[in-house]
Every structure is written in C-alpha cells, then in structure tokens.
Amino acid sequence: MAFSLNSGFLYLVAGVVILFVLAQSSFFLRRALLQARKIGMDRRVIGSTIRSSAVFTVAPALAILLGVLSLSKFLGLPLPWLRLSILGALTYELTAAASAASSFGIAVTDPVNDPAAFTAIVWVMTLGIIPGTILIPLFLKKIQKGLVTLKNRDQVWGEHLMTALFLGMISAFSGMVFSKVTTGLQGWIPVFVLLFSALVMGLCGLAIKRGRAKWLTDYALPVSILSGMAFSVFITRVIG
C-alpha cells in the first residue's frame, strides 16, 4: 500500500476517533442535563453555562486549529487533526513528534515520507500522552474521597483550599507571561496583553454591576480574550 500523509485511510482513522470524542461529549452533556432537570436546576443557569462555554471556546479553538495547520506541514492533515481533537495539546504533540523524528534523522520542517518513521511518531505521540487514561480510572475516586474527607473536616477551609488551588494555577500561567521581560521592550508585549485583557474584564465587570448589563456576564471572558488578542496585533506594530 503506497503511503501518503493525507491518505483516505488516515482520514478514516481520524474520523473514527473524532466521532468517539463527539459521542463521549454528547453522552456526558446529556447525563448532566438530565441530572440538572432532576434536581430542578434553574434553566437560566443551564442556558447561560452552555452559551458562555460555547462562545468562550471559539478563540482558543482557532488557536488549536492553527496548531493543526502548523503540524500538517510535517505530518499531513489527518494525524494532527486526530491528535489535537483528543488528549494532548500542541506543545506536547510537537515535542513528541520531534523526539520520535530525531531517531530517524528527520527534521520537523519536512513532510514525513517514510511509513516506518510515521508509525514510530504515532506510537511515541500516543504512548507519551496515554498515562492519563489509565491513572484517572484508577485513582480519580480515591482523590475525590480524600477531598471530601478534607472538606467535611472543615467546610470553610475546604472552600479556601479550592480557591488557593485555582489561584496557584492562574499564578503559574500569569508568571510565565513575564518570562521574557528581560529581553527588552518586545518581551513586555505578553505582559501588556495580559494587563489589557484584565482591564477589559474589569470594565465588563463594572458594566455588569453598575451599568446593569447582565447579558454581558456570559460574554465577558470571551470579550476580554478577543480584546487582548486584538490589542496584541496593535502593540506588536507599535513596539515590535
């Protein structure tokens, strides 16, 4: 069988995996909606959750699509499409692919023409990301049991602990934004973008509270992300 990075067979394999992801997401959504109805959850909260999550997803999903595009020069379209629709992220996929390709002396700039190299890359990408799918079924219940015990011991502290966990994650990613500031004014661009996005979010908060623009609640974060992205284009032109 002649090998091609964009063969119908590879599209078929990608299609099966993508259908699985769609099926699992739909199944979990349906179960959550049924349970929400059962406990009499406010319909407005459900509607708002679905709307805001869908709108919020658009910009990051476009960035993922860009990842598919950048990997496609090296791996064709179906494999990056498959890999970025299931467990993983661009930073991981590129590193894994590059690590496997180096065993064959292939650079990530040229298309892979050797089926053996391609298969090795797929194996490394798969095995490198797979522990989550084993560890979650094994340990999730135990982790949650520990959390419940902790929360039951002191409810208020349990709440603060969860908040601290969120803030720890946000602090790491916000800190990362400062990593290039010593390289000069250009290194400050991500910081300016972070601050601009924060400013827009703050203004949205004011509009919601003081201006009674309640409808904005669902869209405040997407608006701040898109404003930050638009600002990055402007600021890069000014100082880039």
Add this chain to the structure above:
Amino acid sequence: MNDLKTYNDQVHIYGRIWMLTAFVLMILVPTAIGLRYSSWPSLTVVLKGLLGVAPIFWTVAVIEILTFTPMLGTGGSYLGFVTGNLTNLKVPCALYAMENAGVSQGTMEGELVSTMAIAVSSLVTTLIIALGVFLMVPLTPLLNSEALKPAFDNILPALFGGLMVVYVGRNWKIALVPFVVMIILFISIEALAHAVSLMVPVGAALAIAAARILYRKGFLGGEK
C-alpha cells in the same frame, strides 16, 4: 450530599468505561496504521523517541491529575482527560462557568455546571477544528498571516488576564504571595516558561500555604 455521592458513583462507572475505551482506541490508531502500511518500527526506536518526552510528560500527567481533577469534578475529569487541551481551554472554561453560575466544585450544581461547560467546549472545539480542516485551503492564508500572528502567540496572556481579574479581585490576599513569587521566578529563570506545567503545583503549594496561614490568623474569615 448523598445525592451527589450517588450521582458521582454512576459517573465513575460510565466514566471508566468511556475512558478505558478511549485508551483502547488510542492504542488501536498506531496499530491500524502499522497494519495498513506494514510498517512496524523497532522497539528501540520507539523507546528512544519516548525517552525524549515520557519523563517530563508522564510527570506532567500526574501533576495535572492531582491539580485539575479537584477543579473539574468527576464528569469533567473523565471528559476533560480524554478530550485534552486542559490548561489552554477546558480548565479555564469550567472555572469561568462555575464562577458565572455562582456555584462551587464539590456541590451537585458545581459538578453539573463543570461537566456541561467541558462537554460544550469539547463539542465546539471538535466542530471548529473539523470545519477548519475542510476549509483549510481558504483559511490557511488567514491563519498564517503575519498580521494575525501576534494574536495567536498571545492567546494565553489574553486568557489568563481576564481570568486573573475574576479570581484575584475576590481573593487578592491569597493571590499575593503566589503571584509575586511566580513573577520573580519566571523573570529570573526564563527557561521555566517551557516547563509551566511543572510550576503549577509550585504555585498551588504556595497559594495553599498562604491561604492556610491567613486562615489561621483570621484574615480570611470563618476560621475556627
């Protein structure tokens, strides 16, 4: 609370089935490609490639499970850890949805809102990528344009800038120490930017320690 336990027990059952099916499916992908093209790379080659990523990524996987599962809840974890893109999409999406709904994780409402947010986000992402793949030819010049490059390069600062306001504004006392330490660390050691996932537990440990001290001293309210 008992309702939540019963519901979560059910989610654990079907969550495990879905996740183990995902595991089998993921293994079947390289197997099917190998069969189709009769190409079986040697174990040494695969191990060599794996050695370049596994030590870091397997550690990151453990860290992500420990830090993200309490935020995502039961359904959200089973789904998020199959559909991926956690830090840049699913976790912020779930946090934002719970904040907007005024619910917290560990309650039935929090569990359901988080699951709905991650499910909707996964569906929308999959559909956008699929649409993008079919429209790749007309979209390529746009996505690759030099003018738009800074926008995609800066998506994480744009995302965390907004999220920062939501959380830090309300909890600035807990946020102060981890934020200051993280900023100093990342400025001092630029290379840490490539290992941000490894810094998440460091930030979380700092935030938890700060919160514990503030709580004990009575600065957070509700202390014993």
